[in-house]
Amino acid sequence: METNKPPVIWLNVAIFSVTFAIAAIATPLYAYYVGFDWAQIIMLLVAFSYCGMSITAGYHRLWSHKAYEANAVLRVIFAIGGAFALQNSILHWSSDHRIHHRHVDNNDKDPYSAKRGFFYSHIGWMLREYQASRYSDYSNCRDLQKDNVVMWQHRHYTLLAIATNFGIPLLFGVIHGDIWGALLLVGVVRLVLSHHTTFFINSLAHIWGSQPYTDKNTARDNGVLAFLTFGEGYHNYHHIFENDYRNGIRWWQFDPTKWLIKSCSWFGWTKNLRVCPADKIEKARATMVLQSLQKKLATSPNNQARLARLEEEYDALMVKISDYYVAQKRMMELRKAKLVKHYENFEFVQQYEQMKHHLEEQRRAWRRVTAQYA
Known part of the structure; x- marks a missing residue:
């Protein structure tokens, strides 16, 4: 006082x-x-x-x-x-x-x-x-x-x-x-x-x-x-x-x-309007969800398997987010230079679309597991 x-x-x-x-x-x-x-x-x-x-x-x-x-x-x-x-x-x-x-x-x-x-x-x-x-x-x-x-x-x-x-x-x-x-x-x-x-x-x-x-x-x-x-x-x-x-x-x-x-x-x-990178925002939200569910599941020893699966899905999400946004940055550079349709970039464009698809799948898996454990 x-x-x-x-x-x-x-x-x-x-x-x-x-x-x-x-x-x-x-x-x-x-x-x-x-x-x-x-x-x-x-x-x-x-x-x-x-x-x-x-x-x-x-x-x-x-x-x-x-x-x-x-x-x-x-x-x-x-x-x-x-x-x-x-x-x-x-x-x-x-x-x-x-x-x-x-x-x-x-x-x-x-x-x-x-x-x-x-x-x-x-x-x-x-x-x-x-x-x-x-x-x-x-x-x-x-x-x-x-x-x-x-x-x-x-x-x-x-x-x-x-x-x-x-x-x-x-x-x-x-x-x-x-x-x-x-x-x-x-x-x-x-x-x-x-x-x-x-x-x-x-x-x-x-x-x-x-x-x-x-x-x-x-x-x-x-x-x-x-x-x-x-x-x-x-x-x-x-x-x-x-x-x-x-x-x-x-x-x-x-x-x-x-x-x-x-x-x-x-x-x-x-x-020069500044914006935070989308990957950092998505990772921050996912990390908060993880921490919240970790606290909830940690209260019971019977939840170890659930906790392990939650953390596995989180780790997979983090990797796919990082990979996708790195690829997205390069894709934006190619589009700006109008080089997307060039033959030498064909393989990368395919990889980019696959990364995008895999990230969407992982996001759905993350939402399912968090909804189930919440």
């Missing part, structure tokens, strides 16, 4: 407390006595989405993890949106986040370690000067210090934060004809939603959900959180493959941040 707690950051306490109180009390009263129309609600969603995507696509995947590159215009848009989201500068946010990934779940080094409890990881870590000695140390972000947009936003963050959080709601309120309604809905409610949905990734996404890729940290995959956080809820995947520009890798997984980054690449606004 902590006896000498760090000093309270009263500005943060005031911002979080006052905005939440206004959103929870004043906004419902205003809705009851005055009311909001669809234009205001749509503007709330637009502003909330702008803030959220500036954090997920900008602060997180672009700057913290260098998962892709973006042109100057898009970087400026994200930088302004990040100030609007009121979550500190790109440089500061990214520095915290890189430390989090390097020391995840380490109570002494992870800025928002989930092992210190829900409240701490959600908001408590920002209410006291737990990282006071590191506030000016951005040595882990030397690459970002070479980005003119990052440093421009860092130098003028306070001005940008005030201008966006008051200016945008006020401008909309003047145009729409309801300044107080705009300040409440687009100003305060939007800010509270933006804050706490983002904070869910530090807290709930390390508590609630599944671990299909790794159990070496507390990160979880959760489709509900993905819906609330523009795709960031597939956090277990992210913590093992952090430089992938995607979090939801399946076509049906809700990841609008991924869709935004990909669609921008069609216009040349983003480039």
Whole structure:
């Protein structure tokens, strides 16, 4: 139990407390006595989405993890949106986040370690000067210090934060004809939603959900959180493959941040989108299934034969995955060079098709044995 707690950051306490109180009390009263129309609600969603995507696509995947590159215009848009989201500068946010990934779940080094409890990881870590000695140390972000947009936003963050959080709601309120309604809905409610949905990734996404890729940290995959956080809820995947520009890798997984980054690449606004090799992803999933069933079968001495068969099928799957993806890489090179139909590659093409067929067979065998033992 902590006896000498760090000093309270009263500005943060005031911002979080006052905005939440206004959103929870004043906004419902205003809705009851005055009311909001669809234009205001749509503007709330637009502003909330702008803030959220500036954090997920900008602060997180672009700057913290260098998962892709973006042109100057898009970087400026994200930088302004990040100030609007009121979550500190790109440089500061990214520095915290890189430390989090390097020391995840380490109570002494992870800025928002989930092992210190829900409240701490959600908001408590920002209410006291737990990282006071590191506030000016951005040595882990030397690459970002070479980005003119990052440093421009860092130098003028306070001005940008005030201008966006008051200016945008006020401008909309003047145009729409309801300044107080705009300040409440687009100003305060939007800010509270933006804050706490983002904070869910530090807290709930390390508590609630599944671990299909790794159990070496507390990160979880959760489709509900993905819906609330523009795709960031597939956090277990992210913590093992952090430089992938995607979090939801399946076509049906809700990841609008991924869709935004990909669609921008069609216009040349983003480039060098990084993805984790498919063989590593498949191996990680299979390894987690193996470990889970090993624990289950190991509890009974009568399961030794089943355990041996499970491990045999796993080993066979690993070999076939490796062989196939090596061959697939060469096949892609041949296709790119338009050499697939050349006579000297005929034997390899046949071998490639056989490897593909054998891998599919082994995948089916793996699914059968895991379903049986589960």
